[in-house]
Amino acid sequence: MLALVRAAARPRLTASFARAAASVHTLPALAYAYDALEPHISAEIMTLHHTKHHQAYVAGLNAAEAAYAQAATPRERIRLQAALKFNGGGHINHTLFWKNLAPAGAGGGELADGPLKEAIVRDFGSVEELKARVNAATAGVQGSGWGWVGYSAATGKLEVVTTANQDPLLSHVPIIGIDIWEHAFYLQYKNVKPDYLKAIWNVINFKEAEERFVEATKQASA
Structure with missing residues (x-):
């Protein structure tokens, strides 16, 4: 997964896309059913988000690369270049996002003791403070975008970052990402972003996040 992000972080982003033009990007399968994240994220939202919105980015990226x-x-x-960045970012971000989620009761929302929890407490004071900072920053995104917990190789710390539209996170290694586009929540939460942001922590896949974090720290120290 980090290989995908590092590829996106190369300075000549469009050139790397052009070299891969012979390959066709496809919509990744989910590891869970569309209704598995209920009641926190509805089956209707998941179905539309995955099969319509993400599929549109995949189709747009393939067309732009060709x-x-x-x-x-x-x-x-x-x-x-704008189409490559928008659709490529949308594909990268959503591929990360689906892995970032897990059903409640099947790992979603469960942060076990380990390297990630230790880093969160070190850098934010507590898990609850991390959630509060992420939610505040993500709710503050003007228009559409993403809220992230990213690992900074420069500081060796976890940091809260936001990106606009479908811009991928290039300044940090993404550990946790939250989609704040309206299509991610509006059918269920209407315009009340804070309710969506509060609910999504119940289905955050912290095991996946920890794997990303451990790999990022290994790469930084290599």
């Missing part, structure tokens, strides 16, 4: 590979001039390639 067009980039065929582009004859620098002007044409520059024109395609």
Whole structure:
């Protein structure tokens, strides 16, 4: 998973996409049923979010990469960069997001003692304080975007970061990501973002987050 993120972090993002144009991106399967995250995230939201919104990013990325590979001039390639960034970011972010979730009672919301919990307490004081800071920052995103708990290789700490639209998190290694686009919550929570943000912690896959964190710290010290 981190390999996907590191690939996205390469300075010449569009060039890396162009080199991969021969490969076709596909919609990743979920490890759980669409209704498995209820009552915190409804089956209707999950179905639409996965099969419609994420699928649209996959289709858009494939189309943009194909067009980039065929582009004859620098002007044409520059024109395609926005589509590559938007759809590529949407694909990367959502691929991370689905793994970031797990049903309550099957690991969702359960943070066991271990390296991630120790780092959260060290960097935020408590797990509850982490949640409060993430929720405040994510609720404050203007328009659409993402809230993240990211690992900074520069500081060696976990930090709360936000990104706009479908911009991938490039400044940090993403450990936990929360989608704050309206399609992620509006059918169930309407315009009350804080209720969605409070509920989603019940289905955050902390085991997956810890695996990302451990790998990130290993890479930083290598």
